[in-house]
Amino acid sequence: MDKFTTLTGIAAPMPLINVDTDMIIPKQFLKTIKRSGLGVNLFDEMRYDSEGNEVEDFVLNKPAYREAQILVAGDNFGCGSSREHAPWAIKDFGISCVIAPSFADIFFNNCFKNGILPIALPQEEVDKLMDDAERGSNAIITVDLESQTITGPDGGTISFEVDAFKKHCLLNGLDDIGLTLEKVASIDTFEEQASQARPWV
Amino acid sequence: MTGKTLYDKIWDAHVAHEAEDGTCLLYIDRHLVHEVTSPQAFEGLRMAGRQVRAPEKTIAVPDHNVPTTAGREDPSNMTEDSRIQVAALDTNAKEFGIHYYPVTDIRQGIVHIVGPEQGWTLPGMTVVCGDSHTATHGAFGALAHGIGTSEVEHVLATQTLIQKKSKNMKVEITGKLMPGVTAKDITLAVIGETGTAGGTGYVIEYCGEAIRDLSMEGRMTVCNMAIEGGARAGLIAPDEKTFDYVMGRPHAPKGAQWEAALIWWKTLFTDEDAEFDKVVTLKGEDIAPVVTWGTSPEDVLPITDVVPSPEDFQGGKVDAARRSLEYMGLVPGTPLSDVSIDAVFIGSCTNGRIEDLRAAAEIVKGKKIAEGVRGMVVPGSGLVRAQAEEEGLSEIFEAAGFEWRLAGCSMCLAMNPDQLAPQERCASTSNRNFEGRQGFRGRTHLMSPAMAAAAAISGKLTDVREVM
Numbered sequence: 310m311d312k313f314t315t316l317t318g319i320a321a322p323m324p325l326i327n328v329d330t331d332m333i334i335p336k337q338f339l340k341t342i343k344r345s346g347l348g349v350n351l352f353d354e355m356r357y358d359s360e361g362n363e364v365e366d367f368v369l370n371k372p373a374y375r376e377a378q379i380l381v382a383g384d385n386f387g388c389g390s391s392r393e394h395a396p397w398a399i400k401d402f403g404i405s406c407v408i409a410p411s412f413a414d415i416f417f418n419n420c421f422k423n424g425i426l427p428i429a430l431p432q433e434e435v436d437k438l439m440d441d442a443e444r445g446s447n448a449i450i451t452v453d454l455e456s457q458t459i460t461g462p463d464g465g466t467i468s469f470e471v472d473a474f475k476k477h478c479l480l481n482g483l484d485d486i487g488l489t490l491e492k493v494a495s496i497d498t499f500e501e502q503a504s505q506a507r508p509w510v
Numbered sequence: 511m512t513g514k515t516l517y518d519k520i521w522d523a524h525v526a527h528e529a530e531d532g533t534c535l536l537y538i539d540r541h542l543v544h545e546v547t548s549p550q551a552f553e554g555l556r557m558a559g560r561q562v563r564a565p566e567k568t569i570a571v572p573d574h575n576v577p578t579t580a581g582r583e584d585p586s587n588m589t590e591d592s593r594i595q596v597a598a599l600d601t602n603a604k605e606f607g608i609h610y611y612p613v614t615d616i617r618q619g620i621v622h623i624v625g626p627e628q629g630w631t632l633p634g635m636t637v638v639c640g641d642s643h644t645a646t647h648g649a650f651g652a653l654a655h656g657i658g659t660s661e662v663e664h665v666l667a668t669q670t671l672i673q674k675k676s677k678n679m680k681v682e683i684t685g686k687l688m689p690g691v692t693a694k695d696i697t698l699a700v701i702g703e704t705g706t707a708g709g710t711g712y713v714i715e716y717c718g719e720a721i722r723d724l725s726m727e728g729r730m731t732v733c734n735m736a737i738e739g740g741a742r743a744g745l746i747a748p749d750e751k752t753f754d755y756v757m758g759r760p761h762a763p764k765g766a767q768w769e770a771a772l773i774w775w776k777t778l779f780t781d782e783d784a785e786f787d788k789v790v791t792l793k794g795e796d797i798a799p800v801v802t803w804g805t806s807p808e809d810v811l812p813i814t815d816v817v818p819s820p821e822d823f824q825g826g827k828v829d830a831a832r833r834s835l836e837y838m839g840l841v842p843g844t845p846l847s848d849v850s851i852d853a854v855f856i857g858s859c860t861n862g863r864i865e866d867l868r869a870a871a872e873i874v875k876g877k878k879i880a881e882g883v884r885g886m887v888v889p890g891s892g893l894v895r896a897q898a899e900e901e902g903l904s905e906i907f908e909a910a911g912f913e914w915r916l917a918g919c920s921m922c923l924a925m926n927p928d929q930l931a932p933q934e935r936c937a938s939t940s941n942r943n944f945e946g947r948q949g950f951r952g953r954t955h956l957m958s959p960a961m962a963a964a965a966a967i968s969g970k971l972t973d974v975r976e977v978m
Contacts, residue, residue: 509763
């Protein structure tokens, strides 16, 4: 997995609540057996018209945000399905950090498996970053995972919370399966005890 | 020390390892797999030279992509990308030695209908699947939730998930439901009350007289949409109805093991002195037959109400409602029962079980679908379909003008040929009304099977109580 340490990049504003996984990557793009190549279809039905032409006023089509690496969004971002194609598409587009007042549970977890840092902040702080992001290509924000701070274009900083284990994995680009297999003895023991206690499982 | 909730008890019985910071390895008893969210996970195993740790606890079935029309066992009747995904599942199931129900097997169907039907889902289990509607299995008092593809790979390789415990939330539905009100109305009404993020960070336990009174099918409908309220999982404590449903199913325990299982299952309830972090209570008699008007499952109103105005809301919801109304082509103030529909979809993991088809057939019997409306009934599994045919339900639907389809996810998510056309408006028994969910620019109104059936007959959103 890609490491996430610090990121300095353009932040794109998407002040919409309940951005769901069908918006992020519509179902017709789930028919892939690969993880890559989905960036071109990120937000497909908002980003392109029915002829496949770019919708001019969609944020990621605007010249200032085409290279965005950070997304600032509304409440409950990523609600809906468990499709990991959503973070795959976000990452493939080039966005590695999403900031919102809250995230849906499965999407939030999926981000960490793909080198994406989702940051939940109080509404007023998201509002401030949303204002910053509205400044187009001047909206350069720095996210530092080690120190858990976001620095806005004016130099003001905001602190954020992140689970210590998830932070450790992101900073080091660690593979979950490898980490878990280090504890295989615990799994073996549990499995043996459980098969005695609940042999019908 | 305070007592434990049902969630606490199941959780505690499955922790294989706990780190100092509370990060746990949760052991997984059943892993359900479908063709859309698994190919990359199996590929990951292959690349790392790993095996499936517990193939006997892993069950695969294709459901999202498969057409629901005759001749689908011939791969040339699928689009190339769908064919590749289904073929990949076929190959992976054989190569890794997991249980598999291909489309040629009568037991094939939507993964969340097949699991309970075959007795794979049992009380007290942990159940996961790369699909958010895994919450369905919570109806059995199993801790069940959706996971992403990386986690699918993690479970395949280790039979565990890295998890931190969620908080406990109680949703109590007191008293009795009024006539015409169903499990679907309960679950939609709860989301209308809590919002789609109201359950984020929680596992919900549904309880109360109205929940106890539900059949297992109804309880599955309620738990199915726990995710639509943002919760990690929904749970209902097992009782005699649960045990009756499970007994005798192909993979349910038998004989002495059944007796042993029953002893444990009967301890799976929330202790009287247990504490919840959040409690929501609705009166059963206050719940009306509801429909959704917008593009979020929280956009719920009684059918007797009118289309709301964006100004009725606050904060970010004002813009969201404006966007929803434009997408849905609705004018504020319009009575919901005046909204004409073009299509009706009865099916999905929310409402594709036999009881759902019975409820719809009851309304449809002896009547015809309104002129210009297309209707589709898609049983949740081959076995549901066979039972419906045996009970004469398929004849009722076909006589009314519905298409009687083969089992699959169908128009719930439109990854297969069953889709809405742009601007086509659908009365749907599915679970999501997101933009484009049932087809590009399609318009979805969520409701119960009886309400969808009533809409099919009248050609508009209809209060089922008027036609009962």
